Amino acid sequence: MERTFIAIKPDGVQRGLVGEIIRRFEAKGFTLVGLKMMQVSRELAEKHYDVHRERPFFPSLVAFITSGPVVAMVWEGDGVVAAARKMIGATNPLSAEPGTIRGDFGISIGRNLIHGSDAIETAQREIALWFTPEELVAWRPAVQPWLVES
Numbered sequence: 001m002e003r004t005f006i007a008i009k010p011d012g013v014q015r016g017l018v019g020e021i022i023r024r025f026e027a028k029g030f031t032l033v034g035l036k037m038m039q040v041s042r043e044l045a046e047k048h049y050d051v052h053r054e055r056p057f058f059p060s061l062v063a064f065i066t067s068g069p070v071v072a073m074v075w076e077g078d079g080v081v082a083a084a085r086k087m088i089g090a091t092n093p094l095s096a097e098p099g100t101i102r103g104d105f106g107i108s109i110g111r112n113l114i115h116g117s118d119a120i121e122t123a124q125r126e127i128a129l130w131f132t133p134e135e136l137v138a139w140r141p142a143v144q145p146w147l148v149e150s
């Protein structure tokens with residue numbers, strides 16, 4: 001089953017949006033299979049943002065993600081990677097559509113609240129980076145027959 005990595009960044013935690021963001025993914029029908037709050041190390045931050053290493057904003061990106069608690073999650077469901085990106089919205093919250101998380105709650109690219117994997121292969125890499133296999137729980141919600149046709 002497809003899985004994606006989602007992280008509520010320090011601004012999302014500080015602004016009290018943890019519940020709201022989890023609510024949206026639950027209400028949509030995706031399944032939460034991993035969840036932890038953590039203080040991100042510099043090492044993890046640099047690995048996570050490795051593709052952006054050469055970008056001018058890389059130092060501030062690492063400084064920000066390590067500046068306070070982050071809520072790291074793994075969500076499961078068919079099509080969850082692309083659907084989560086749609087729910088999150090464009091990178092710059094000012095361009096993000098209303099109805100998306102960034103579109104509804106943000107105004108600045110450096111404070112865009114949430115991370116979501118951009119492709120299935122990225123999700124696999126990020127899940128392995130942030131979670132051990134034991135931290136992930138495979139379970140089937142009882143409402144599944146009311147969410148998907150068998």
Ligand code: DAT
Pocket residue numbers: 052057061090091109110112114115116118
């Ligand atoms: P996304 O988080 O939508 O996947 P990304 O992977 O291109 O966006 O960039 C990672 C993060 O880096 C993004 O959430 C915010 C920051 N960022 C991206 N482009 C930026 C820019 N031009 N200036 C400042 N920060 C930027």
Ligand code: MG
Pocket residue numbers: 116118
């Ligand atoms: Mg990205």
